[in-house]
Amino acid sequence: MATGYFGNIKDAVTSIFEGLAVTASHLIRKPYTVQYPDRVPVRIQDTLPFRYRGILEVDLDICTGCLACERACPIDCIVIVVEKDKQTRQMLISQFDIDIAKCMYCGLCSEPCPTGSIHHTTEFEGADFSLESMIRRFVPEPIYAYKPSKGPETDPRIIPILNRGMRYVNEFAQPGGDKPAAEEA
Amino acid sequence: MSIRTEEMTLNMGPQHPSTHGVLRFVIKADGEVMREAIPDVGYLHRSIEKIAEKVGYHGFMPYTDRVDYVCAMFTNQGWGMACERLGGIEVPRRGEYCRVIAAEFNRIASHLLSVGTMGMDIGAMTPFTHAIREREMINDLIEELCGARLTFNYMRIGGVAWDLPPGWREKALAYLDHFDPIWDEYNALISYNKIYVERLANVGVISAEEAIDYNLVGPNLRGCGFKWDIRKDIPYSVYPEFEFDVPVGRGEYGTLGDAMDRYMVRIREMRESSRILRQALRQIPDGPVLAKVPRNFKPKAGECQIRVESARGDMGWYAVSDGSGYPWRVHVRTGSFAAMGIINKLSRGLMIADLVTLIASLDVIAPEIDR
Numbered sequence: 353m354a355t356g357y358f359g360n361i362k363d364a365v366t367s368i369f370e371g372l373a374v375t376a377s378h379l380i381r382k383p384y385t386v387q388y389p390d391r392v393p394v395r396i397q398d399t400l401p402f403r404y405r406g407i408l409e410v411d412l413d414i415c416t417g418c419l420a421c422e423r424a425c426p427i428d429c430i431v432i433v434v435e436k437d438k439q440t441r442q443m444l445i446s447q448f449d450i451d452i453a454k455c456m457y458c459g460l461c462s463e464p465c466p467t468g469s470i471h472h473t474t475e476f477e478g479a480d481f482s483l484e485s486m487i488r489r490f491v492p493e494p495i496y497a498y499k500p501s502k503g504p505e506t507d508p509r510i511i512p513i514l515n516r517g518m519r520y521v522n523e524f525a526q527p528g529g530d531k532p533a534a535e536e537a
Numbered sequence: 538m539s540i541r542t543e544e545m546t547l548n549m550g551p552q553h554p555s556t557h558g559v560l561r562f563v564i565k566a567d568g569e570v571m572r573e574a575i576p577d578v579g580y581l582h583r584s585i586e587k588i589a590e591k592v593g594y595h596g597f598m599p600y601t602d603r604v605d606y607v608c609a610m611f612t613n614q615g616w617g618m619a620c621e622r623l624g625g626i627e628v629p630r631r632g633e634y635c636r637v638i639a640a641e642f643n644r645i646a647s648h649l650l651s652v653g654t655m656g657m658d659i660g661a662m663t664p665f666t667h668a669i670r671e672r673e674m675i676n677d678l679i680e681e682l683c684g685a686r687l688t689f690n691y692m693r694i695g696g697v698a699w700d701l702p703p704g705w706r707e708k709a710l711a712y713l714d715h716f717d718p719i720w721d722e723y724n725a726l727i728s729y730n731k732i733y734v735e736r737l738a739n740v741g742v743i744s745a746e747e748a749i750d751y752n753l754v755g756p757n758l759r760g761c762g763f764k765w766d767i768r769k770d771i772p773y774s775v776y777p778e779f780e781f782d783v784p785v786g787r788g789e790y791g792t793l794g795d796a797m798d799r800y801m802v803r804i805r806e807m808r809e810s811s812r813i814l815r816q817a818l819r820q821i822p823d824g825p826v827l828a829k830v831p832r833n834f835k836p837k838a839g840e841c842q843i844r845v846e847s848a849r850g851d852m853g854w855y856a857v858s859d860g861s862g863y864p865w866r867v868h869v870r871t872g873s874f875a876a877m878g879i880i881n882k883l884s885r886g887l888m889i890a891d892l893v894t895l896i897a898s899l900d901v902i903a904p905e906i907d908r
Contacts, residue, residue, distance in 0.1 A: 360731070364732065367729055367730045367731045367732075368730065368731070368732070370725045370726075370729070371663075371725065371726045371727065373725070374667075374722050374725055375663060375726075384670050384673070401680055401681040401684070401702075402702075403680075403681065403683065403684035403699060403702070404684050405684040405685050424596075424832075425596075426592040426593070426595075426596030426597070426599060426600070427592075456599055457685065457688070458598070458688075458690045459685075459690060459698070460595065460596065460690070463698065523699060524698060524699060525696065525697060525698060525699055525825070525826045525827040526825070526827070527695070527696075527825075527827045527828065527829040527830065
């Protein structure tokens, strides 16, 4: 009886000191926390991985006006107005709005985009004072939709934008396709 | 005039730090001892099942993340599998491996959160910060894999959306090498701590028959000593290819089926998940990860029921298709909802302070109860 009583006390004391030893060992370990937002050595946005799904952005220079993103969005937070210019017979984008307040960052819109025009950035600090200011309007004045050229792109202004866009598109798995190179690289 | 005592009706929640979300209890107490605790669910009901009927098969995938935000990979997988069964789609083998790897990492993360909050609920703050630290590393890994830390939306009908990024496999293995010693550290910190054991042992004892009667699943059922794991008993995906054990409660600190047993099952399951992950990362085959599925996915009319072993147990996905592009009916069967049913019975005669232990040991997640 008495040994059980004292045994319990011994158990309690040793197990508490075992726990305290773990805690004490953290005094000499490197801290894992960061002092967000102002005392970080690098901006958090720059340390995030390429696939990070932050606030959406549209490169209108390479937008083909295909409306694939508008159709894919499950909550209809993208509104695009495209009409055909009767004189030049080209597609004219007159409105491309994304309601960031409504967006749930699922990434379903950037998946079907053929050129990677609509893509997620690593920005995540989107707080603002009104819901109206959360609507991103990407078309200041109507712009002609990008028309993919048959061969490789020749416009020196478009090439870097398109390269970035295609890199984004290529991150997504191709249905039925095989990408063994990605594993080794 | 004589002094008399009377039953006291207390309200706990819906905004209570230890009810794990918006969850309310009406407690009838006699002093410190509860006569009963009546769970009042529905504060987090967001009609997710109805939303499925409006957004279509592809569009519902991000919503499944919200069914259980602590282990969203399993809800993703459940919905993906339900659609695949309806449409007769076969997932490529690499895709299945990617799913299992992501899901098992998620299981460790979910159990870490459960273990950490369990300590916090009964007054031990330190284990929570330790558990969250390891969970954060898993979140970093998953963020690199699919771009989000909590609402993953990683899986698609017919596979996964992103292949493993270059160098990810090495990082994942390095994490597991880091995690296994940390697992022993957790045990030294809390699992074998005398005060902790005393708080958990002999609290909320459930017998195996009772657990089956009340439809408990997952670690809650296994904690009663009943071996039932969907991964082993009704195998899905590529789980038959892995070697792993199903830990069950042994009643080593008190009665079989008490809160400590449920806790220990979760602790041991993390080890088993780590074992599965090592095998999966080693034997992952090359090949495509996504099957060809039309963007306008219209499965034939019919219905299906899918069972997935999520971190909170057997998760059922029931889907009915009428041949159009939108599901006719979707129903989710979750482990947390079943666990709420037994709380009333277990709370009788329990101290009020132990109710928190009981809720934490059943590991209920509010959005999973209400959907």
